[in-house]
Amino acid sequence: xxxxxxxxxxxxxxxxxxxxxxxxxxxxxxxxxxxxxxxxxxxxxxxxxxxxxxxxxxxxxxxxxxxxxxxxxxxxxxxxxxxxxxxxxxxxxxxxxxxxxxxxxxxxxxxxxxxxxxxxxxxxxxxxxxxxxxxxxxxxxxxxxxxxxxxxxxxxxxxxxxxxxxxxxxxxxxxxxxxxxxxxxxxxxxxxxxxxxxxxxxxxxxxxxxxxxxxxxxxxxxxxxxxxxxx
Amino acid sequence: xxxxxxxxxxxxxxxxxxxxxxxxxxxxxxxxxxxxxxxxxxxxxxxxxxxxxxxxxxxxxxxxxxxxxxxxxxxxxxxxxxxx
Numbered sequence: 001x002x003x004x005x006x007x008x009x010x011x012x013x014x015x016x017x018x019x020x021x022x023x024x025x026x027x028x029x030x031x032x033x034x035x036x037x038x039x040x041x042x043x044x045x046x047x048x049x050x051x052x053x054x055x056x057x058x059x060x061x062x063x064x065x066x067x068x069x070x071x072x073x074x075x076x077x078x079x080x081x082x083x084x085x086x087x088x089x090x091x092x093x094x095x096x097x098x099x100x101x102x103x104x105x106x107x108x109x110x111x112x113x114x115x116x117x118x119x120x121x122x123x124x125x126x127x128x129x130x131x132x133x134x135x136x137x138x139x140x141x142x143x144x145x146x147x148x149x150x151x152x153x154x155x156x157x158x159x160x161x162x163x164x165x166x167x168x169x170x171x172x173x174x175x176x177x178x179x180x181x182x183x184x185x186x187x188x189x190x191x192x193x194x195x196x197x198x199x200x201x202x203x204x205x206x207x208x209x210x211x212x213x214x215x216x217x218x219x220x221x222x223x224x225x226x227x228x229x230x231x
Numbered sequence: 232x233x234x235x236x237x238x239x240x241x242x243x244x245x246x247x248x249x250x251x252x253x254x255x256x257x258x259x260x261x262x263x264x265x266x267x268x269x270x271x272x273x274x275x276x277x278x279x280x281x282x283x284x285x286x287x288x289x290x291x292x293x294x295x296x297x298x299x300x301x302x303x304x305x306x307x308x309x310x311x312x313x314x315x
Contacts (some may be wrong), residue, residue: 062266062267063262063263063266065262065266067259067262067263067266093293094292094293094294096268096292096293097267097268097292097293097294100266100268
């Protein structure tokens, strides 16, 4: 129909990702905080402004470098299944830890919303968050919510809507690395782009290859090398 | 000024605040520790030690993480406060 969009939810364990998912979709998905709990992906839908938004609850992880099955599932979904929007859910009370994952997602994909959850709890602790400043620094929308009180949902849904309609364009901030690393990226990136085109960030893949990520290389071979062709 | 007092994380005492200066680990374990907040420049607190000194619980990036000696002795840092 052209009116259906997929929204992936990524975040650290225990940031209220599943609470948000359940509150939005009305499903009663139960996920615990031990490794491997959310391994099959839960999906639920919401109708908003004549659109159907399909939400996909990814496994909670601290990172997306495929140190574990969970990370691999979450990463592969964001990179290869290309959701229309990726919501990164952060815990407002421990942003320092949570930004690691957020910055990784900004490197991987373009349409990102940073969703700062547990804002009520943070305010109770005297934490004040300047979302405008964060928005400027990260180049993507930042929305403060409290999933358990359904606070901030209208703004969140509206922001999703404005990204899928193209009203908001995201320009995620890219980390700059040391000149040595940047020089290597410069060498690899054009070659990567020949293989993957514009579907996947060639810069991100180059970085992963420099890091020696063999699992990603295998995954790319599976998805991009036509059958019968071998390296 | 006195020389900075560089110690292994494994040798920290309860209450010590240590500013990480080097992480001498590779591969997945290094990646994992970085993800958890053990990065150069981060200040970690020794929260408690097991009776035999292994594992040790550290406060890092607002969370408590216990590390085995195999990892904590491969990280060094400057002792910035003794605590207690």
